[in-house]
Amino acid sequence: MYHSIKEFRVWAALPLCLVCASFCAGCAKVESRFVYDEATDKLLPEASLAVKASLQSTFGTPADPQIPGYFPVDRGGIVAEVEEVSTKDRMQLRIKLETPADENEQTQITAGQLIEFLFDPEDAFDIAADALEVKLPSPFDALSGLKVVSYDSENGLLKFDKPLPEIELIESGLQIVINPNYKLQQGSALYSKHCLHCHGVSGDGNGPTAIYMTPRPRDYRRGVFKFTSTGPQNKVSTADLKHLVIEGIPGTYMASFKMLPDEEVDLLVEYVKYLALRGVTERVIDIEVGIDFAQTVLEDELEDVEDADKRLEIMNEIREELAEFLESDYLEIDLFGMLDLADAWDESVGEGVLQSPSIARTDPDGPSAADPTKTSLENGRLLYLGNTAQCASCHGDAGKGDGFQTRQLQKKPDGSEYDLPGLYDSWSNPLKPRDLTRNIYRGGRRPIDVFRRIYCGIKGTPMPVYGGKGLSDEQIWDIVNYVMAIPFDEQKTEPAK
Amino acid sequence: MKRLCWLLFFLAWPILALIISALTPALNWGFPGDGASDSPLGDEIDHLYYLILVLTVIVFIGTQVGLIYVLWTASGRPKDQPVWYSHGNHKLEIIWTVIPGAILLFLAFYQMRVWAEFRIESSFPQQARTNIIAEVTARQFEWRLRYPAPGKKLEKHAQPGDMYSVNDLHVPAGVPVTIYLKSQDVQHSFFLPSLRIKQDAVPGLSIPVWFEAKEPGEYPLVCAELCGWGHYKMGAKLIAHPPEEYEKYMKQLHKDQYDDGFSKNR
Incomplete structure (x- = not known):
């Protein structure tokens, strides 16, 4: 088989090399990058580059995500207020912490952490624009990458690695954030x-x-x-x-x-x-x-x-x-x-935008609040099949998700027609109306969940908004009762097995 | 000298194996937690486990001693002596067939009761057979749970009053309970390591599994069958309540399940 032990060693070394090579390849650091929207690539090249650059400078990269403080995202950071700006030493500020520092590593001020100033964005924009007009670099450039050198919790003195530029917005009362975006990371x-x-x-x-x-x-x-x-x-x-x-x-x-x-x-x-x-x-x-x-x-x-x-x-x-x-x-x-x-x-x-019904859910077998001559279930069934709500046009008469709309050609957002019949969501993926007989509720199965699906519609899909215009809350409850009863049309009872 | 070196080389491996095995509890490579099981059935399974462990250790030491003896005597045979062959020796063949056979037969009968109690529905404890608390449906990559409404019995098909939840399986502590295990897609395995319960979930089957948590508390529930890339996501919890708290939890679950967003807030 092998003519010499030497030859054997050479061949035995080969798989070992392969294993090592695959380990090295697998451990190579992969830098993940954000991809850009198709629309960005369809801009003129210079415009496209500018959009990409501004996105990167505002939102960072997957490894170093960041977001401006005015967005409602809890990005993390130690918030402090400037108490005193020294006119002599531009390398330090006296600050007062707003979030008390605790044992958590990320909420301790340590050397090397970034400092961000929470200027009013519009004021800051005006100052930068003024500088641009006279072809000067933005004074805010000097603040980028500003890092903590030391912080004395006794007297609140925060020292940093670069002198502050002369910006009138840096005054006592201004908020700053130390170690911003750590939660995003x-x-x-x-x-x-x-x-x-x-x-x-x-x-x-x-x-x-x-x-x-x-x-x-x-x-x-x-x-x-x-x-x-x-x-x-x-x-x-x-x-x-x-x-x-x-x-x-x-x-x-x-x-x-x-x-x-x-x-x-x-x-x-x-x-x-x-x-x-x-x-x-x-x-x-x-x-x-x-x-x-x-x-x-x-x-x-x-x-x-x-x-x-x-x-x-x-x-x-x-x-x-x-x-x-x-x-x-x-x-x-x-x-x-x-x-x-x-x-x-x-x-x-x-909390203000939370949509809640104005009345309690009606008993499915009791009289409907919308039409007391019928039971809630019966009224719900009539509404489901009727012309006001038109539920059956998509979800089908029996609730199987096979209404006639699923066999019609639908229009794209730009007005042209899709090639294949059926419904589509806003992302242009084909979409089936929910099969209501299956007893599976994607957005939750509590009555309030089903109520909200009808009341608020399902965003990004053809499921319309009925709340406040098409149907009254009483009518929606009747439909909820009917929809939740559809899976139990044929009542099956036998012990679990 | 060369003979002794080779002998020590072969002897070193079984000794190393025994040393490592003896150290496993200290290295925390054994059973999770303090090593004790959290269910009465688990105690019996542990007993079987340790019994088999002791038996295999004895057999292991015996065969290794025999191997070393053969190596030592055969390698010391003078070159001019004829070789001795054991092949076809009836006495030896009978010894090494009957002894393992007896051990296996003993184990087969000894574990039969525990195995039947664990796996065969007609041998389940009486309480477990009446205490059917939930249907657990495994799917990539979560456990979907269906409980009957408080005071109702679990039915084979979904009922209007049923309650649904995901991943956190709540049970009463101190009583045997049964769940029905299903799979919606591929094979999964319902594994309660500290209760020593493991049962595959097979698509198309509804398999009864009973267990009893001795004490109230939280126990890990994991999937023990590699079911896809998100296998690890099936890490869930078994939460055992004292019986009265369990009733309370079920009532609360029912209330939450039928929340209409109006009544609760007023």
Whole structure:
């Protein structure tokens, strides 16, 4: 077999080398990166680069996620208030901690932590814009990467590694954050472990295992989440996201994460909100910039122009406009777009947008509150089949999810028709209306959950909003009662076996 | 000298194996926790486990001593002496067939009662057969639970008053209870390590599993069949309550399950 022991050794060494090589390859550090929206790549190259750069500087990378303080995301950090700005020594500030430091490693001020100043974004923008006008670098540049050198908890003196620039906004009463975004970093690590393989690094619902799944994992980047307790115009609430992570979504691949400690679920939820806000910001900017500087705009301009010189002229004209836009208006669009978003999401965090019924659930077998001549179940059945609610048009007469709409060609958001008949969600994935006979309720099976699905609609799907306009709360309860009774149409009773 | 070296080389391995085995409890490689089981049936299973362990250790030492004896005597045989073959020796063949056979037969009869009590429905304790508390449906990657409404019996098919939950299986402590185990997709395995209960969940079957938690407390519930990339996510909990608290929990679960978002807030 082997002619010599030497030859044997050579061959025996080969598998060993392969094992070592595969270990080395497997242990290589993979740097994960956010991918950008298709719309960003469809902008003119310079515009696309600018959008990517501003996204990166605002939201960081998966390894170093960050988000401006005005977004309603609990990003972590030690909040303090400036008590005194020394005029002599620009390398220190006297501060007062707002969050008392505890034993937690992340809430102790240690050397090397970043310091962020919570300026009013609009005031800061004005100052930066003034500097830009006279072609000076923004004074805020000097604050980036400012790190703690030491902190004395006795007298509140915070020393740092660079002198403060002369900015009038740095005054006593200003809030600062030390070690900002540490919760996002922890959330990012947890997200890579538990969520990334389906939902993807960027939260685009396109992770490595996503292709095996129906329904597809949620693409967070539109900021649209299906099962919410908030009003039709509101975003998802933190409590809704937390509920989904803990309870899972039966009927889909989203499993329960009850096994995780509560703090870890919170970190994950904040990270998901961060990914959603990053995605929505990108879309908003893409739309604003795309009006004038999408590749299609340039193509349209050049369409009927044959002359080469003329073409060059048009191209240069647009380039110049773009350069000017990027230097001036772009920064404003970027900032104010984000401030508007922050406001819209901020509203959904509060309790005020929680949608609750105005009356208690009616007894399914008792008289309907909407029409006392019938029982609630009977009235619910009539509403379900009737023309006001039109539930049966999608969910089918028997609730099998096979209504006539599932055999019609539906329109895309842009007005054209889909190639295949059936319903689609806002992400253009084919969608089946829920089969109500199966006794599986994705958004939860409590009566209030089913009530909210009808009252608030299901965001991102053709399930409409009935609350407050189409149906009264009394009528919705009748439909809830009927829908919840559908799985038990043929009552089967026999002992468990 | 060379002969002794080789002999010590072969002797070193079984001795090392025994030393490592003796050290396992100290290294925490043995049973979880303090090593004791948390269910009465588990105590009996542990007893069988230790009995088999003792028997195999005795057999292991015996065969290793025999092996070393053969190595020592055969390697010391002078070159001019004829070789001795044991093949076809009836006496030896009978000894090493009858002894293991007797050991196996003893084990087979000795464990029969415990095995039947654990696995065969007609031999379940009477209380376990009447105390059917939940249907556990494994799916990638969670345990979906269905409990009957308080005061009702679990039915084979879903009932209007049923209560649903995920991953945290609540049971009364100190009484034998039975769950019905199902799978919605692939094979999973319902494993309560500290109660020594393990049962595969097989698609298409509804398998009764009974167990009894001695004390109230939380015990790990895991999947013991590699069921896919999210296998680890099936880490859940068995929560044993004192019986009266269990009733209270079930009532609360029922209340939460039928929350209409109005009545509770007023």
